[in-house]
Amino acid sequence: MKNTLGACHCKADHFPLTIEKIVIDEHAIDQELVSFVKTASFQKIVIVCDNITDQIAGKRLMSLLHGITEVISLQLEANKAGDVTADERTLVSALNGIPLDTDVLIAAGAGTIHDIVRFCAYQRGIPFLSVPTAPSVDGFTSAGAPLILNGKKQTIQTKAPLALFADINILREAPQQMVAAGFGDMLGKITSLADWEVSRLLNAEPYCPTAARITKTALDQCLARTDEMAEKTHEGIRILMESLVISGLVMLMLDHSRSASGGEHHLSHFLEMKALENQKRQVLHGAKVGCASILLADIYHSLIQVDIDDDQMKKTIHSVYKGLPSGQKMAEWMKHVGGPTEFKELDVEESLLSEALACAHQLRDRYTGLKMIDQYDLLSKIKHGRG
Ligand SMILES: [Zn+2]
Ligand SMILES: [Zn+2]
Numbered sequence: 001m002k003n004t005l006g007a008c009h010c011k012a013d014h015f016p017l018t019i020e021k022i023v024i025d026e027h028a029i030d031q032e033l034v035s036f037v038k039t040a041s042f043q044k045i046v047i048v049c050d051n052i053t054d055q056i057a058g059k060r061l062m063s064l065l066h067g068i069t070e071v072i073s074l075q076l077e078a079n080k081a082g083d084v085t086a087d088e089r090t091l092v093s094a095l096n097g098i099p100l101d102t103d104v105l106i107a108a109g110a111g112t113i114h115d116i117v118r119f120c121a122y123q124r125g126i127p128f129l130s131v132p133t134a135p136s137v138d139g140f141t142s143a144g145a146p147l148i149l150n151g152k153k154q155t156i157q158t159k160a161p162l163a164l165f166a167d168i169n170i171l172r173e174a175p176q177q178m179v180a181a182g183f184g185d186m187l188g189k190i191t192s193l194a195d196w197e198v199s200r201l202l203n204a205e206p207y208c209p210t211a212a213r214i215t216k217t218a219l220d221q222c223l224a225r226t227d228e229m230a231e232k233t234h235e236g237i238r239i240l241m242e243s244l245v246i247s248g249l250v251m252l253m254l255d256h257s258r259s260a261s262g263g264e265h266h267l268s269h270f271l272e273m274k275a276l277e278n279q280k281r282q283v284l285h286g287a288k289v290g291c292a293s294i295l296l297a298d299i300y301h302s303l304i305q306v307d308i309d310d311d312q313m314k315k316t317i318h319s320v321y322k323g324l325p326s327g328q329k330m331a332e333w334m335k336h337v338g339g340p341t342e343f344k345e346l347d348v349e350e351s352l353l354s355e356a357l358a359c360a361h362q363l364r365d366r367y368t369g370l371k372m373i374d375q376y377d378l379l380s381k382i383k384h385g386r387g
Contacts, residue, residue, distance in 0.1 A: 008208060008210045008211075009209075009210075010206070010207065010208040010209060010210065010211075011206070012206050012208055012254070014208075014253045014254065014255075015252065015253050015254075015255050016253075017249065017252065017253065018160060018162075019141060019160055019161060019162065019163060019164065019249070019252075020162055020163050021036060021163040021164070021165075022141075022163065022164045022245060023163075023164070023165050023166065024164075024166040024168065024238055024241050024242055024245065025166075025167075025168055025238070026167065026168045026169050026234075027167075028165040028166050028167040028168070029057070029060065029061065029064065029131065029165055029167045029170070030064060030167075032165055033061075033064075033129065033131070033163075033165040034064055034065070034068065036129070036163055036165070037065060037068060037069065037104075037129075038068055040104070041069075042069050042103050042104045043069060043070065043101070043103050044069065044070045044071075044072070044099065044101055044102045044103055044104075045065060045069055045070070045071045045072070045102070045103075045104050045105070045106060046071075046072045046073075046074050046097075046098050046099070046102045046104075046105050046106070047061050047062060047065075047071065047072070047073045047074065047105075047106045047108050048074045048076065048094065048105055048106065048107055048108065048109070048113060048116065048117045048120070049073065049074070049075055049076070049108040049109055049113065050075060050076045050077075050078065050084045050109060050113060051075055051078075053108050053109040053110070053113065053133045054073065054075055054108075056108075056133045056170060056173065057108040057109075057131055057133050057167075057170055058073055058075075058108050059073075061106060061108060061131065072099070072102075074094065074097045074098065076090055076093070076094060076113065076116065077090075077093070081279060081280070081281045081282075082281060083112075083281060083282050084112055084113065084116075085112065085148055085282070086112055086115040086116050086119070086145065086146065086147045086148055087147070087148040087149070088148075088149060090116060091116060091119055091120070091147070094116050094117075094120050095120055095123060095124075098120060098124065102124070102126060103126055104126055104127050104128065104129065104162070105117050105120060105121050105124075105126065105127075105128040105129070106128065106129045106131055107128055107129070107130050107131060107161070108131045108133060109131075109132075109133050110132065110133055110134045110136045110137065110178065111136060111137040111139055111140075111285060114130060114132075114139065114140055114161075115139070115145040115146055115147065116145075118143070118145045118158045118159060118160075118161075119145045119147060119156065119158050121158070121159055122145075122158035122159045127159075127161070127162035128159075128161050128162065129161055129162055129163050129164070129165065130161035130163070130164040130165070130166075131164075131165050131166070131167070132164070132166050132171065132241070133170055133171070133174065134171060134174035134175075134178035134179070134181075134182070135166075135171050135174065135178070135179060135182040135237055135240045135241040135244055136174070136178040136179070136181045136182045136185070136284065136285075136286055137181065137182060137185050137244065137285055137286055138182075138185050138186070138243075138244040138245075138247040138248045138251075138260055139248055140161070140164060140166075140244065140245065140248055141160055141161060141164060141245055141248035141249050141252060142160060142248045142251050142252055142257075143157055143158055143159050143160045143252060144156070144157055144158070144251075144257065145157075145158045148276060151276055151277070152273065152276075153269060153272060153273055153276065160252055164245065166241050166245075168234055168237055168238055168241075171237045171241055172232050172234065172237050176232070176337075176338040177284065177287070177338065177339065178284065179229060179232060179237070179240065179337065179338065180286070180287065180290070180334065180337045180338045180339025180340075181284035181285065181286030181287050181290070181339065182240050182241075182244055182286055183222060183226070183229055183240060183286070183290065183333075183334065183337045183339060184284075184286035184287055184288075184289050184290025184291070184293070184334060184339050185244065185247075185285065185286035185289050185290070186218070186219055186222045186240070186243055186244065186247065187219075187222075187289070187290045187293050187294070187330055187333065187334060188260070188261070188262075188264045188265060188286075188289040188290065188292070188293040189215050189216070189218070189219040189247065189259070189260060190219065190293055190297060190324060190325060190330065191262050191263055191264045191292075191293045191296045191297060191300070191324075191369070192258075192259065192260055192261050192262035192263075192264065192265065193212055193215060193216060193219075193259065193262075194262070194300065194320050194321065194324055194369070195262030195263055195366075195367070195368040195369055196212065196258050196259060196262065197212070197320045198316055198317075198320050198367070198368075198369065198372065199366075199367035199368070201312075201316045201319075201320070202312065202313065202316055202367070202372075203367055205258075205367065208254060208259075211250045211253070211254055211259045212259060214246060214250055215246070215247055215250050215259045215260060217246075218242070218243035218244075218246040218247055219243065221239055221242075221243055222239065222240060222243045223333060225239045225240070226333050226336045226337050227336070229337045230336050230337050230338060247259070247260045248260075258366070262366070262368045262369070263292070263296050263360070263361070263368035263369045263370040263371075264289050264292035264293040264296050265289060265292075266360040266361060266363050266364055266366075266368065266370060267288070267292035267295075267296070267356050267357070267360045267370070268285060268288035268289045268292050269360070269363055270355075270356045270359060270360035270363060271283075271288055271343075271348060271352070271356055272285075272288070274352060274356075283346045283347075286339075287339055287340050287346060288343075288346065290330075290334050290339055290340070290341075291334075291340055291341060291342060291343050291345075291346060292343075293330065294327045294330045294331050294334065294341055294342075295327065295342075295343070296369060296370075297324050297325065297326065297327040297330055298326070298327030298328075299369070299373070299379075299382065300317075300321040300324060300369055301321060301324065301326060301327070302382040303317050303321060303369075303373075303378055303382065304317055304318055304321055304322060305382070306378055306381045306382055307381075308376060308378075310376075313372075313376070357370070357373075357379060358374070358379070361373075361374050
């Protein structure tokens with residue numbers, strides 16, 4: 001992939017990959033990570049986890065690395081709602097728990113633990129190794145850390161891991177809802193890629209066909225393996241994790257998240273901010289993204305029928321949205337993998353969802369179907385929902 005994008009004909013500068021090693025197999029930790037640590041001759045390692053991921057991966061890493069180098073385990077604590085969140089309290093206590101002479105961190109957990117570790121590694125100027133415990137999100141290899149600062153979610157550019165070691169047997173033990181969340185994050189590429197394409201056609205936004213193609217290929221290989229993801233087979237989980245990693249690497253090389261994040265992510269961020277404001281427990285990122293993408297696909301299909309007094313817009317809507325799978329088809333895939341398909345399953349009320357559809361586009365400058373809908377007041381012209 002490195003060479004493919006390196007030789008890219010789009011005029012943008014693509015960033016060279018700084019990740020030295022990516023391993024997704026059953027010996028990722030006991031063989032590959034151990035030999036990586038030995039070769040790098042790290043002096044002091046801190047494994048960052050929470051009480052759940054400590055049981056899943058932390059303790060095992062401790063015993064594998066003990067004797068090779070000095071190794072400490074740092075367990076992050078959940079907040080009152082029961083979530084470990086990447087907020088000031090957790091970030092300060094994590095930084096405080098990392099001795100100054102530490103030369104590498106290991107993120108042993110899912111998305112949030114990675115974001116906390118990414119931030120700490122960046123602040124300390126040291127590398128970190130990624131050990132995902134669930135195939136739940138595409139951000140493991142990215143440099144952006146979504147943090148909650150002053151009660152608001154903001155993405156800060158920090159650093160990507162030095163290497164990623166994903167143990168398939170650990171990933172297969174992840175709860176089905178986390179597997180479905182990873183699938184939901186991939187499902188979101190259906191609408192994020194459509195949004196990027198629409199913006200290219202309407203606004204001449206810089207577009208990298210290679211990046212879009214690689215992301216689409218990763219998406220398609222997921223869609224072809226839903227049976228195996230539902231069963232959590234070795235191959236199904238490997239393909240899901242590989243697709244998530246590929247999507248993350250594309251973002252890293254583009255140095256932005258355009259390929260992987262569109263209107264569906266803005267809806268998800270909006271709902272997440274509302275949950276923070278109301279101190280509600282957070283729902284898995286990929287669950288919200290999946291539901292949002294299903295909803296948007298339905299809306300985008302409906303737009304094809306709407307009479308719009310703008311020829312270029314009409315042509316664009318037709319050419320981009322016609323080829324999208326229907327919301328119903330996407331819901332079938334999501335359901336098959338064990339995930340939610342509608343926001344009411346996530347306890348999001350109809351009124352809040354309407355507010356999200358109307359306002360989420362304001363969160364980012366990025367042009368998406370949501371912005372287009374707002375610009376032409378299209379929502380009032382269609383009836384959405386799958387009955
Ligand atoms: Zn995502
Ligand atoms: Zn390119």
